Amino acid sequence: MLSTTIFPGRYVQGRDARKRLGQELSRYGKKGIVICDSFVYEKLIWDFEPYMKDGVDVFIEKFGGECSDEEINRLLNIIQEAKFHFVVGLGGGKTMDTAKAVAYEASLPVAIVPTLAASDAPCSAVSVIYTPEGEFKRYLFLPHSPNLVLMDTHIISNAPVRFLIAGMGDALATWFEAESCMKKYAPNMTGDLGSRTAYSLAKLCYETLLEYGLTAKTACEYHIVTPALDHIVEANTLLSGLGFESAGLAAAHAIHNGLTVLDQTHHYYHGEKVAFGTLASLFLTDKPIKIIDEVYSFCESIGLPTTLADIGLTEISDEKLMKVAQASCLEGETIHNEPTPVNPDMVFSALKAADAEGKRRKSSY
């Protein structure tokens, strides 16, 4: 079998990286459209605008709020009326996914400028499309990763810390899912095998979280850029992004998808649910107690969920939990990348075991 590894064309990160935007964007042409997250449009755009207009001409369009086919078509109409050379996505995961999809449809290069490090969306060659009402609709697999991802750690240090923590939750799954895919010879997101490069980056992602997660969280709480914050932003964005796409997904993300069938979890971020999915996966895959203790300690230290109540599922019935387990095991779900066969009964038990361990540890503080 072949292995395939995919990368963004260029990844630039650091304090005040936005000051390089004009220079970086000029690689793709002279005139571009910036799809700008509504929060950023109201509160932060003044901090980007002078640098985005440095040597290039950009038109700034406010993002409608959902990465939907309707919003993508609206933006495509704007693009068709003017001759742009590139598309920029400035904001959170939904804005980035929309910019990637719009650029693909318009056959233009795309630059992603995240204002959050809350997920591994920036580097990937996929957009998650929703209905205008916010329900998941489909994945749009793109022929290539973004041409540029530019991450300003000063901006990230000023965003609410919960986003950074959620990004660490998403990144926490990366190594465990990669390890499962490696053992099983299961395909990554390209449909081919992962490479040693991808598995190594996934491992580095986990090691970086353990080493720098707590101090990065503190830095973000105090809105300061430290080397630890830099390392965690890189882990959440680049290592986790390369890891999930090129090494593969397994139980943690499938359990996340299962959890979304319950409305009570909808207020919680993607990475928060993925973190609980990771804890459940430790029981599902029979990890040694040393690893279980290490992962729970990490989650507790930075404030990631460790019980079902922490993701909105207080007093959840067995019947509802079984629905989560069943949805996690649907045909085509990445849970089947686990090395051993998995069924809903096993996932149900793993969810209960993860919750029980989380509660036990909380009560023994």
Ligand SMILES: NC(=O)c1ccc[n+]([C@@H]2O[C@H](COP(=O)([O-])OP(=O)(O)OC[C@H]3O[C@@H](n4cnc5c(N)ncnc54)[C@H](O)[C@@H]3O)[C@@H](O)[C@H]2O)c1
């Ligand atoms: N394509 C992929 O590979 C991939 C991977 C993971 C997640 N996703 C997608 O990413 C989306 C989630 O991303 P997200 O969590 O970034 O959500 P988001 O884009 O919805 O942003 C969350 C909120 O934060 C606001 N915001 C943006 N920047 C801010 C800042 N600096 N300070 C304060 N608030 C700010 C936004 O306006 C929004 O209200 C989902 O749609 C998910 O499906 C995609």
Ligand SMILES: [Zn+2]
């Ligand atoms: Zn994820």
